[in-house]
Amino acid sequence: MRVLGIDPGLNVTGYGVVALREPQDGARRGHEVTLVEAGVIRPGPPEQPLEVRLAALYDGITEALAAFRPEALALEEVFSHRRFPVSALWMAHARGIACLAAGKAGIPVFSYAPASVKLAIVGQGRATKGQVQHMVALRLGLARPPASPDVADALALALTHLDAARAPQVASAAS
Numbered sequence: 001m002r003v004l005g006i007d008p009g010l011n012v013t014g015y016g017v018v019a020l021r022e023p024q025d026g027a028r029r030g031h032e033v034t035l036v037e038a039g040v041i042r043p044g045p046p047e048q049p050l051e052v053r054l055a056a057l058y059d060g061i062t063e064a065l066a067a068f069r070p071e072a073l074a075l076e077e078v079f080s081h082r083r084f085p086v087s088a089l090w091m092a093h094a095r096g097i098a099c100l101a102a103g104k105a106g107i108p109v110f111s112y113a114p115a116s117v118k119l120a121i122v123g124q125g126r127a128t129k130g131q132v133q134h135m136v137a138l139r140l141g142l143a144r145p146p147a148s149p150d151v152a153d154a155l156a157l158a159l160t161h162l163d164a165a166r167a168p169q170v171a172s173a174a175s
Contacts (some may be wrong), residue, residue, distance in 0.1 A: 001165060002036065004070035004107075005059070005158030007150045008094035010053055013060070014039040014150025018158040033162060035140045038151045043094075053154060054097055058079040061101040062103070074161035076153065077111045085133045112160050117153070122158040134154050 007014035017036035042058035043053040065073075078092045102109045115125035121139070122131045133145035133152040139159055146152040 001072070001162065002068065002070045003072045003074055003158040003161045003165075004064060004068060005074040005154040005156070005161065006098050007076055007153035007157065008091055009052075009060055009150065010043055010090045010094050011046065012147060013043065013057060013098075014092060014152070014154035015039060015041060015061075015064055016146075016151055016155035016158050017064070017070060018155065019153050020162050021063050033140065033159065034118060035142065035155070037064075038146060038155055040150055050093070054093060057094060059102055061098055062105070065101060065105045065107060070107060072161055072165070073098065074157040075099070075109055075110045076117070076157060077110050077113045079114055080135045107166055110161050110164070112157055112164075115130075117156050117160045120163055121156045122126070129153075 003018055003020075005016045005018070016038040019034050019036050021032045021034060038062045040063075041057060043057040043060070075095060075098055076091075078088055080093055081087065099109050112120075117126040118132060119125040121127070121135045127135075129149040129152070130145075133149060136142075136152045136159065137145040137157045141153065146155065
């Protein structure tokens with residue numbers, strides 16, 4: 001199974017693709033999770049018109065979907081912090097573009113709350129960005145944590161979905 005995780009944003013959108021490999025003929029080891037690709041999409045500076053940035057984000061996501069052919073897209077749910085309510089609106093725009101791209105590609109979208117991703121990856125729902133980066137590196141066997149917290153969050157989303165896919169009652173399709 002291959003999953004594309006997306007941490008949506010209009011300034012920087014992190015993405016990460018992970019794959020779950022089945023054990024080889026007679027191997028006693030369990031399933032192995034590997035990193036396929038990870039990076040960021042930069043839709044453009046805030047000075048650009050919104051529609052231009054959204055189009056660039058759409059293009060970046062559709063390129064990733066075509067290149068990596070995931071079976072699922074794991075996406076962060078919209079959340080709002082009382083000190084930054086407008087951030088939720090910008091994130092919702094980016095999230096909508098990711099849902100649109102996945103829908104047009106026929107790829108199901110699964111949504112996860114930030115706290116549930118932190119709980120799944122780190123073991124506590126209030127984990128710091130650094131803790132998420134560290135645990136993502138451990139889970140994927142990376143020499144060092146992803147430098148970008150956006151990439152680490154995207155990979156954490158993908159890993160969370162792989163875990164949830166093995167326990168289907170936990171995963172919830174985006175509406």
